[in-house]
Amino acid sequence: MAQDEFGFYTIVRPGPFSCAEWAGGGYPRWLAKFDPWTGKEFWLRSADDAHIAWSVHWYDAVCKVFAREQLTRKPKGGKGIIMVQIENEYDHDKSRDKAKLLRALYEAVKKDGIEVPIFTCLTRECRASKDPELSQVFDTDNYYVAQNAAPSCAERMASLRATQPDAPGFVTELQ
Numbered sequence: 001m002a003q004d005e006f007g008f009y010t011i012v013r014p015g016p017f018s019c020a021e022w023a024g025g026g027y028p029r030w031l032a033k034f035d036p037w038t039g040k041e042f043w044l045r046s047a048d049d050a051h052i053a054w055s056v057h058w059y060d061a062v063c064k065v066f067a068r069e070q071l072t073r074k075p076k077g078g079k080g081i082i083m084v085q086i087e088n089e090y091d092h093d094k095s096r097d098k099a100k101l102l103r104a105l106y107e108a109v110k111k112d113g114i115e116v117p118i119f120t121c122l123t124r125e126c127r128a129s130k131d132p133e134l135s136q137v138f139d140t141d142n143y144y145v146a147q148n149a150a151p152s153c154a155e156r157m158a159s160l161r162a163t164q165p166d167a168p169g170f171v172t173e174l175q
Contacts, residue, residue, distance in 0.1 A: 019089070
């Protein structure tokens with residue numbers, strides 16, 4: 001609808017973690033009952049093998065729905081999906097071995113036919129990464145603009161560009 005009715009290019013954010021403004025970050029509530037750690041800590045959004053398996057399962061299903069809508073598969077001049085986000089604000093999460101989860105998410109979307117640029121938001125593991133896969137994921141930033149905050153936003157964008165000179169300077173949330 002965004003493409004066909006309104007002529008928009010689109011960005012897809014399929015999760016598994018969508019955002020903190022949604023209950024549980026967008027994870028379905030029923031998924032929490034499959035806790036492989038029996039309540040020791042919150043297993044979702046971790047590098048736990050069970051979480052990664054559920055995330056890859058989700059991507060295998062959802063990528064089939066939107067892969068054909070990528071700009072790379074549209075006729076010249078058509079509108080389509082221009083980017084896909086694989087994680088959101090991961091710097092704020094306390095999980096260990098974040099790179100393991102990010103690599104698995106990247107590999108899953110690539111395996112499922114995603115050809116457009118892949119990004120994350122506020123995820124230092126991707127910024128200037130030397131990892132052959134994570135270096136293909138560019139990172140973005142969020143700005144929460146308060147009164148007289150424009151200089152701070154400009155400094156953060158300059159820092160982001162310095163760590164990723166070949167990536168687009170991109171703000172996913174401007175509030």
